[in-house]
Amino acid sequence: MKLPELPDLPVRPALERIAVTLADRGVAVLVAPPGTGKTTLVPLALAAGSAGRIVVAEPRRLAARAAAARMAALMGERVGETVGYAVRGDRKVGARTRIEVVTSGLLVRRLQNDPELVGVAAVVLDECHERHLDADLLLALLLDARSGLRPDLRVLATSATVAADRLAQLLGTGEEPESSRAPVLEVHGRTYPVEVDYLPALPRERIEAQVARAVRTALATIDGDVLVFLPGVGEINRTAGLLRDLDGVDVVPLHGRLAGAAQDLALRPGSRRRVVLSTAVAESSLTVPGVRAVVDSGLSRVSRVDHRRGLSGLATVRVSAAVAEQRAGRAGREAPGHAWRCWPEYEHQTLPAYPEPEIRTAELTRLALELACWGTPDGTGLAWWDAPPEGGLAAARTVLRALGALDDADLITPRGKAMADLGLHPRLARALLDGAARVGAKAAAEMVVLMDDDSLAGTTDAAAALRTLRTERPPRWTREVQRLTRLITTMSSSDEPDQPLAEGTQADTSRGAGRHAGWGSGGPRVVVSSGVSNSGSAPGRPGAGFDATNESGGSGTDVAALLIALAQPERLARRRASGSSTYLMAGGTAVTLPPGSGLAAAEWLAVAVAERDPGRAEGRIRLAAIADEDLAREAAPGLVVVTDEVRWDGGDVVARRVERLGAIILSEKPLRQPEQDLVEQAVRQGLQVEGLGLLRWSDDARSLRQRLDFLHRTLGAPWPAVDDDALLADLATWLGPELSTARRRCDLARVDAGTALRRLLPWPAATRLDELAPERLEVPSGSRVRLDYSADQPVLAVKVQEVFGWTDPPTLADGRARILLHLLSPAQRPVAVTADLASFWQNGWPQVRADLRGRYPKHAWPEDPATISAHRGTARRATNRPN
Secondary structure: OOOOOOOOOOOHHHHHHHHHHHHHHOEEEEEOOOOOOOOOHHHHHHHHOOOOEEEEEEOOHHHHHHHHHHHHHHHOOOOOOOEEEEEOOEEEOOOOOOEEEEEHHHHHHHHHHOOOOOOEEEEEEOOHHHOOHHHHHHHHHHHHHHHHOOOOOEEEEEEOOOOHHHHHHHHOOOOOOHHHOOOEEEOOOOOOOEEEEEOOOOOOOOHHHHHHHHHHHHHHHOOOEEEEEOOOHHHHHHHHHHOOOOOOEEEEEEOOOOOHHHHHHHOOOOOOEEEEEEOHHHOOOOOOOOEEEEEEOOEEEEEEEEOOOOEEEEEEEEOOHHHHHHHHHHHHOOOOEEEEEOOOHHHHHHOOOOOOOHHHHOOOHHHHHHHHHHOOOOOOOOOOOOOOOHHHHHHHHHHHHHHOOEOOOOOEOHHHHHHHHOOOOHHHHHHHHHHHHHHOHHHHHHHHHHHHOHHHOOOOEHHHHHHHHHHHOOHHHHHHHHHHHHHHHHHHHOOOOOOOOOOOOOOOOOOOOOOOOOOOOOOOOOOOOOOOOOOOOOOOOOOOOOOOOOOOOOOHHHHHHHHHHHHOHHHEEEEOOOOOOEEEEOOOOEEEOOOOOOOOOOOEEEEEEEEEOOOOOOEEEEEEEEEOHHHHHHHOHHHEEEEEEEEEEOOEEEEEEEEEEOOEEEEEEEOOOOOHHHHHHHHHHHHHHHOHHHOEOOHHHHHHHHHHHHHHHHHOOOOOOOOHHHHHHOHHHHHHHHHHHOOOHHHHHOOEHHHHHHHHOOOOHHHHHHHHOOOEEEOOOOOEEEEEOOOOOOEEEEEHHHHOOOOOOOOEOOOOEOOEEEEEOOOOOEEEEEOOHHHHHHHHHHHHHHHHHHHOOOOOOOOOHHHEOOOOOOOOOOOEOOO
């Protein structure tokens, strides 16, 4: 292939060095910022010096199409001749094509079906620094293929940021010597200075209003176009509405869900000034001409999974410092520029340095399916930039086994291979495979495409959205429906529909052997057809009882609810209470309908899309269809269980036989003769929830517990701990006999806690209980006064006259604890507290004596109580203590 005259971009002088290095070493890393020409000039140079095809992998469809268009323009040709592209649902490639630009996900699928990549001389992995899940997987699979089947395959990884060290190690042999690392080539861009200003939000200002304010500032400050970065399509549409009044300025959206023509419009210079409202697609790979200013919202939408609530999807997060720098740099591509950042300057230092790799945070079911197709379900043996988290990958394999995509040994089944070939998330692939048998291939495909891209809906009512799409037939929806319909029909015609796959049959994982043929273990077979057959539906088969009268699948409600339930059976949901907008999903998560939803009267919903609602326990429903209990039972028979539930509820033991669909109660009735072990567990639960106060605690029982606690704290073993936590953790030891007979709250109220507690007494040490911690103590007057062990130090509350003559009170616990005396007046009022009685008689008593003599003149109050005999009662003359 002869190279055309190439534009004078910074990478052009390095093209020969890049091609020679890649030819010599087979692998290389190219570090070059946006605008240097690495995406378009490098593939052309590689193709000129190679006999095979050059495949360029881009992280986004929009970037793939734009890169192919730019290279074709440089060749003076149309796309599909020397340069072509292939993205999901759209391919322009011809017999003469030498350079093919594809998405990372599509190349993964191609590699699965052709691990040798026959006819491909080199693969360029563009924008590796973005760390998308498909791109990380593709890198790992390519390196694995290159280490065995295709050692001659050349691989060039490009990055706009300096992430070269780890890439160089991965692309090399992975050994320590420097010679084993892939060579790193750097190209420096021609950049113009970019002035950066910060524009914090005003009080209560939404991000769209803040961005619109920054755009107006930019238009008034600089000449040229303004490129705006927003997290998603919703924010783009709302911001566009706020800028509708701009005079002489075109407001142009740019995101991956736009039709190709609309995307091309944003990437061409306009006749008037433009404000281009873009998602992260414009951060790299794409050149938006004419831009002199950037407005950065500081937000990005990334894939996240919430394992606790069972919700996955897109979350809005702050951008990293590296991304913010890259976004600002777009203003200085063609001339000096200006960037406005919609956050305070001091917050910039708190941004994370780099974006979080998607593999660490995303839902991994699709990745797990691809790994199983590759023959390594747990990903071992592959060279990863960041290995997938073990917990997330294990959870994904559990889902795949439930879908029949993996067998019990986690090997790919023919059904799993068919799901992978559809190029959809495995849940959607399951819905398409099984739903086509019930409502027809086209009707199933229509709803699956809507679930895959819920931005097509415009409403939370999936059935209404489906009816609208069938009427309006937007191009991107129609194209994908046609693709899936053809694919599922082809799959059907290539199988023997009356010969279901035997359970446990394994697919040949070395190549794409086998197609779908049935469910995994425990499920019925599925016959996929382009028409509709509803005869002979087996009980429990997904969708049984749903009728479709034509290729559009009959009722939109039936189709929508059925397909959603097949894809997400654990998202079947039932209203929590009459009139409530909150629903409980079978998976146990609560979700809420937005105000004004047309689904508000539904008792049951099949929830297609629910997102995490920051700051709230419930999720928020974005797309759902009206369902009913029959659908729930038919679409999710594996979630229906009948159990005897005996639990503590409302202050007592409640026994019921409950039928549930996951977390949703379908029916319940009283259980008159529950199993005794379940009752005992419920009683234990009641004690755990409401505490030991459910038992009868007499004064003696409380005193015993306090004495044991004192000895445990003072002496330790063998005296047991008797605090709440310890007693609740050891109920069987001290309360076992009572638990075996108690059936309700009133039974516990009759239990003498003191009797039960004595089972914890340690023998033979227990024989010294009254010696070490006596319940009562004899004082000099002859009274036996109860000791209070409830405080940290044992307390003896006694009238002061009853301890006359006492100078050295006895100690407790073999002399390890002193008694704290609370000395009382004749009216039982406290007059002094002391643990050193001898010192008190000398120092504290004179003041106390003066006060007592004034209030109780009929009593004797000696000057030196240590020499006087103790007494009880009222007035009597104190006498000297006998010698």
